[in-house]
Amino acid sequence: MASELLQKRLYEEFGREQVLTAKEELACYSYDSGIYTLFHYFTPDAAVLAKSVDDVVKTLAVARELKVPVIPRGGGTGQAGGAIAPTGGILLDLSAWKAIEQLTPEDYQAFVRPGVTLDELNKALAPYGLYLPPDPSSGSACTIGGMVANNTAGQRSLKYGAMDRFVMALEVVLPTGEVVTVGGKQARVIKSVSGLDLKTGLFIGSEGILGVITGIRVKVAPVPPARAGILFLSSDRKAIPALIRKLYEAKVVFSACEFVLVQPSAEIAVARNLPDTPLPSPLEMVLLMEFEGNPSGVAWELDTARKIVAGFKGTYSIAENKEDMPRLWLLLDEAEGGVMSSRPGAKRVPGGEDIVVPPSLLIEALEGIQQLVGIAGVSCVNFGHAVFGNIHTGLLLKADDTEEMKRVETLIADIHTLAIALEGSTTGEHGTGLVRSPLMTQEHGPAAEIMKRVKNLFDPDNILNPGKILPIDRPGRSAEEKTC
Amino acid sequence: MASELLQKRLYEEFGREQVLTAKEELACYSYDSGIYTLFHYFTPDAAVLAKSVDDVVKTLAVARELKVPVIPRGGGTGQAGGAIAPTGGILLDLSAWKAIEQLTPEDYQAFVRPGVTLDELNKALAPYGLYLPPDPSSGSACTIGGMVANNTAGQRSLKYGAMDRFVMALEVVLPTGEVVTVGGKQARVIKSVSGLDLKTGLFIGSEGILGVITGIRVKVAPVPPARAGILFLSSDRKAIPALIRKLYEAKVVFSACEFVLVQPSAEIAVARNLPDTPLPSPLEMVLLMEFEGNPSGVAWELDTARKIVAGFKGTYSIAENKEDMPRLWLLLDEAEGGVMSSRPGAKRVPGGEDIVVPPSLLIEALEGIQQLVGIAGVSCVNFGHAVFGNIHTGLLLKADDTEEMKRVETLIADIHTLAIALEGSTTGEHGTGLVRSPLMTQEHGPAAEIMKRVKNLFDPDNILNPGKILPIDRPGRSAEEKTC
Numbered sequence: 024m025a026s027e028l029l030q031k032r033l034y035e036e037f038g039r040e041q042v043l044t045a046k047e048e049l050a051c052y053s054y055d056s057g058i059y060t061l062f063h064y065f066t067p068d069a070a071v072l073a074k075s076v077d078d079v080v081k082t083l084a085v086a087r088e089l090k091v092p093v094i095p096r097g098g099g100t101g102q103a104g105g106a107i108a109p110t111g112g113i114l115l116d117l118s119a120w121k122a123i124e125q126l127t128p129e130d131y132q133a134f135v136r137p138g139v140t141l142d143e144l145n146k147a148l149a150p151y152g153l154y155l156p157p158d159p160s161s162g163s164a165c166t167i168g169g170m171v172a173n174n175t176a177g178q179r180s181l182k183y184g185a186m187d188r189f190v191m192a193l194e195v196v197l198p199t200g201e202v203v204t205v206g207g208k209q210a211r212v213i214k215s216v217s218g219l220d221l222k223t224g225l226f227i228g229s230e231g232i233l234g235v236i237t238g239i240r241v242k243v244a245p246v247p248p249a250r251a252g253i254l255f256l257s258s259d260r261k262a263i264p265a266l267i268r269k270l271y272e273a274k275v276v277f278s279a280c281e282f283v284l285v286q287p288s289a290e291i292a293v294a295r296n297l298p299d300t301p302l303p304s305p306l307e308m309v310l311l312m313e314f315e316g317n318p319s320g321v322a323w324e325l326d327t328a329r330k331i332v333a334g335f336k337g338t339y340s341i342a343e344n345k346e347d348m349p350r351l352w353l354l355l356d357e358a359e360g361g362v363m364s365s366r367p368g369a370k371r372v373p374g375g376e377d378i379v380v381p382p383s384l385l386i387e388a389l390e391g392i393q394q395l396v397g398i399a400g401v402s403c404v405n406f407g408h409a410v411f412g413n414i415h416t417g418l419l420l421k422a423d424d425t426e427e428m429k430r431v432e433t434l435i436a437d438i439h440t441l442a443i444a445l446e447g448s449t450t451g452e453h454g455t456g457l458v459r460s461p462l463m464t465q466e467h468g469p470a471a472e473i474m475k476r477v478k479n480l481f482d483p484d485n486i487l488n489p490g491k492i493l494p495i496d497r498p499g500r501s502a503e504e505k506t507c
Numbered sequence: 508m509a510s511e512l513l514q515k516r517l518y519e520e521f522g523r524e525q526v527l528t529a530k531e532e533l534a535c536y537s538y539d540s541g542i543y544t545l546f547h548y549f550t551p552d553a554a555v556l557a558k559s560v561d562d563v564v565k566t567l568a569v570a571r572e573l574k575v576p577v578i579p580r581g582g583g584t585g586q587a588g589g590a591i592a593p594t595g596g597i598l599l600d601l602s603a604w605k606a607i608e609q610l611t612p613e614d615y616q617a618f619v620r621p622g623v624t625l626d627e628l629n630k631a632l633a634p635y636g637l638y639l640p641p642d643p644s645s646g647s648a649c650t651i652g653g654m655v656a657n658n659t660a661g662q663r664s665l666k667y668g669a670m671d672r673f674v675m676a677l678e679v680v681l682p683t684g685e686v687v688t689v690g691g692k693q694a695r696v697i698k699s700v701s702g703l704d705l706k707t708g709l710f711i712g713s714e715g716i717l718g719v720i721t722g723i724r725v726k727v728a729p730v731p732p733a734r735a736g737i738l739f740l741s742s743d744r745k746a747i748p749a750l751i752r753k754l755y756e757a758k759v760v761f762s763a764c765e766f767v768l769v770q771p772s773a774e775i776a777v778a779r780n781l782p783d784t785p786l787p788s789p790l791e792m793v794l795l796m797e798f799e800g801n802p803s804g805v806a807w808e809l810d811t812a813r814k815i816v817a818g819f820k821g822t823y824s825i826a827e828n829k830e831d832m833p834r835l836w837l838l839l840d841e842a843e844g845g846v847m848s849s850r851p852g853a854k855r856v857p858g859g860e861d862i863v864v865p866p867s868l869l870i871e872a873l874e875g876i877q878q879l880v881g882i883a884g885v886s887c888v889n890f891g892h893a894v895f896g897n898i899h900t901g902l903l904l905k906a907d908d909t910e911e912m913k914r915v916e917t918l919i920a921d922i923h924t925l926a927i928a929l930e931g932s933t934t935g936e937h938g939t940g941l942v943r944s945p946l947m948t949q950e951h952g953p954a955a956e957i958m959k960r961v962k963n964l965f966d967p968d969n970i971l972n973p974g975k976i977l978p979i980d981r982p983g984r985s986a987e988e989k990t991c
Contacts, residue, residue: 127865127867129752129866129867130865130866130867131866132865152756152758173700174700174704176698176700180698184668184672185700187671187707188668188672197957201953202953203952203953203954203957204951204952204953204954205951205954205957207932207950207951208950208951208952208953208954209927209930210927210930210931210932210950211865211930211931212863212864212865212895212896212930212931212932212935213863213865213866213895213896214660214664214863214892214895214896214897214932214935214936215863215932215934215935216657216658216660216669216712216934216935216936216937216938216939217932217933217934217939217943217946217947217950217951218939218947218950218951218954218955218958218976219708219709219712219713219716219958219961219962219976220658220707220708220711220712220713221708221954221957221958221961222708223671223704223707223708225703225708225709225961227704227708228700228703228704229703229704232703245755245756245758245760246758247758248758268613271729272636272729274636274729274730274731274732274801275801276729276800276801316760316800316804317758317759317760317804317807317808317811318807319803319804319806319807320800320801320803320804320805320807320808321804322803323801323802323803323804324801324804327801379694379696379697379698379699380696381611381614381616381695381696381697382613382614382615382697383611383613383614408698411696411697411698412696412697412698413698443693443694446693446694446695446696447694447695447696448691448694448696448698448699448701449701450699450700450701451696451698451699451700452698452700453700454700455700455701455702459701462701463701463702466691466692466694466701466702467688467689467691467692467701467702468687468688468692469685469686469687469688469692470687470688470689470692470702470705471702473681473687473689473705474702474703474705476964477703477705477709477961477964478703480960480961480964492702492703
């Protein structure tokens with residue numbers, strides 16, 4: 024059996040310590056943080072716990088020899104199926120490779136290995152008043168390697184952008200086994216336009232289909248000293264774009280601008296946390312506006328925003344400083360999580376869809392999604408990054424109901440089609456992965472063919488993370504095989 | 508003669524109006540804004556004034572048929588020889604293709620053709636209080652197409668980043684003649700991670716070697732309401748990194764932070780413009796710190812910075828608002844331009860070198876450059892973007908002195924070698940072009956080979972802009988052939 028030969032070869036290369044082959048161990052690699060793995064159960068044939076460039080090189084050599092796939096994986100916090108193994112093969116677990124090898128605050132830089140988590144890096148940077156800005160809200164588990172592979176954005180990307188702004192160089196092992204550093208062989212700069220920029224576009228955000236990221240040089244930034252915000256609550260979802268436009272005209276700069284379309288069931292949760300604030304009825308929308316920077320600048324943003332918000336029908340709660348901001352974020356979470364009680368017997372599945380539409384079409388997109396969700400006969404909560412027009416649709420499902428799950432698969436496809444019809448994109452920050460790879464031709468047209476050519480240039484045998492970003496026929500395994 | 512056949516075929520395709528073939532017309536394409544074209548004189552065999560996708564497709568078809576190069580060109584404001592024709596061929600002049608085809612301020616977007624200049628776009632955006640932030644200081648001439656091809660940064664990139672932050676989609680004609688839109692076939696979003704990000708890395712900053720950019724969808728931003736700054740003058744260059752470190756520790760955020768190492772000859776120019784300020788003697792360094800944002804935030808930056816600057820030996824001048832800032836920028840220019848009178852009979856050549864070093868090695872790099880310039884027996888002024896460690900070395904030369912020019916070619920090579928030795932990069936923002944293409948293996952190691960593979964994938968016949976980024980043997984023409 025191919026799988027046994029693979030395991031034997033891996034034991035020969037690594038010994039038993041670094042190789043996992045037990046069914047229950049491999050089952051732990053069958054999921055990520057998205058909904059896709061509710062529908063599909065895939066496990067690798069073996070997992071290698073890699074802790075060096077040599078480990079990665081050896082893993083790829085075995086994969087080439089036996090023509091089996093290699094699936095790089097960090098913390099498993101992705102939501103697009105990017106780190107699971109739809110056609111078996113070797114799961115290359117990089118999460119235990121944690122060294123912070125250089126920390127040079129005087130150069131605003133760090134060089135880390137892929138398994139370092141965001142929280143671990145930020146803890147090491149804290150004594151210098153520095154941090155890495157992109158924050159996908161999973162800092163305790165998400166790895167820097169995974170953040171690069173998925174070009175992580177997160178809730179403050181409005182102000183700080185995504186991971187590609189902070190990656191200065193990458194060490195990468197190509198499917199051929201070649202080890203290259205992109206971004207300068209030994210440069211330690213925080214700006215350069217030398218050569219073709221292979222790191223951005225080719226490796227950042229390529230979800231492990233072109234090479235395995237083994238080292239990352241990041242640029243870091245000073246922690247902003249002040250933060251404040253307003254939570255606006257209203258009966259009118261149309262206030263979202265209208266308010267944002269006014270704030271933009273007034274030159275307000277957000278660090279985050281998050282909305283939740285509130286389900287009736289969530290009103291109680293919000294009300295409980297705002298006992299002194301009479302809520303508008305019905306409570307249809309919550310919008311969190313956050314500002315970050317120096318204390319005077321933040322006070323200006325808050326004051327300007329407060330005056331504008333006061334002109335809109337609704338109510339609001341203010342956090343004047345960093346210490347009070349978690350209260351507003353919690354309220355936002357409650358507004359989102361309150362959907363849980365809206366459908367007895369159903370469960371909120373992790374993650375959510377991730378479409379983006381032109382900002383002016385936000386309301387149209389939200390209404391389209393709600394219609395589709397109604398047709399599918401399930402519940403959802405829509406939330407997301409308002410200025411970007413980036414909508415997450417979190418679903419409330421009865422996962423044991425096979426008929427319902429079929430309708431949900433159709434629903435997700437329809438949401439993606441809606442996004443494309445509204446001149447949008449199927450994913451703002453979660454990535455393509457396995458989930459959206461079948462949509463690339465529809466979304467990108469002839470450019471999808473160019474993506475294939477690039478993949479083929481780097482990985483002609485399709486060894487690295489097959490099926491992610493670019494679709495393959497999936498032999499896969501059925502959900503019945505599920506063991507844990 | 509091949510050149511005559513080429514001209515004949517172009518006339519057949521385009522008629523006479525859109526094709527230039529006269530020697531004196533083609534001579535106008537022999538230069539850019541850098542020093543390289545002082546040493547080398549190259550002209551194309553013909554120029555096509557392209558104003559449509561079809562024009563570009565037809566030009567590439569003729570090029571494939573006759574196996575001649577195509578060199579895309581915008582405003583010719585580059586400094587790395589990226590838009591000149593070292594091996595003849597067709598100069599594809601895109602500067603007259605100026606349409607702003609979509610302007611949707613409600614979506615913070617515009618779709619423009621490559622010949623639109625930065626100033627033209629910003630003029631169209633101004634009524635909405637919007638603008639495109641990257642500013643290479645040549646807004647009246649540089650085109651958006653050229654800004655994308657070179658991934659323009661400029662003096663405020665410290666706060667706003669380079670062009671890649673603002674490009675949402677590109678229409679590109681590949682060397683094969685295929686027309687593709689990268690960044691979504693018809694998406695109009697300001698955030699997406701769908702598919703391989705072919706625009707960033709592959710086309711942005713690729714200096715026209717992979718495809719011809721025919722359409723650009725940019726994201727735009729609100730014009731910041733306030734700006735202020737401090738010009739600090741000192742006898743001690745070492746104050747630059749020390750001051751920056753203190754300001755970073757105090758959480759000051761710059762929109763620009765520019766230094767000039769002042770030549771003695773420039774002191775008069777600076778003194779004339781600061782009549783009431785006794786200058787430190789000798790005046791060795793000028794540092795301009797600029798802050799941009801909301802009025803209160805800018806006032807905080809200015810006040811915090813002023814207190815820190817006051818603790819350093821030297822003197823300073825303050826601009827409290829936007830209206831007064833040009834005065835400080837002019838002083839910076841005077842400090843740089845004052846070098847002109849330092850060497851009778853010599854001329855300041857345009858542009859300058861563009862190395863970047865780790866920020867903590869700025870002084871070491873400056874001292875290294877000055878030593879090398881001394882050995883070459885010429886004069887220079889060093890200026891640049893202090894926080895980034897990005898140094899421009901502007902040279903004062905006797906261009907008619909053949910011996911001196913030979914020494915200067917050696918000098919430039921030595922400056923590049925110095926950059927690499929100091930864990931730096933040969934170019935922070937000017938690009939690789941023809942000038943630095945021979946250095947790519949030295950700077951990037953095995954990654955240079957990967958760049959070649961990518962180039963070969965897109966352009967196996969090396970038709971598009973040969974010699975840029977990746978070196979070729981240059982048959983070229985000698986400077987003696989120069990005619991205008």
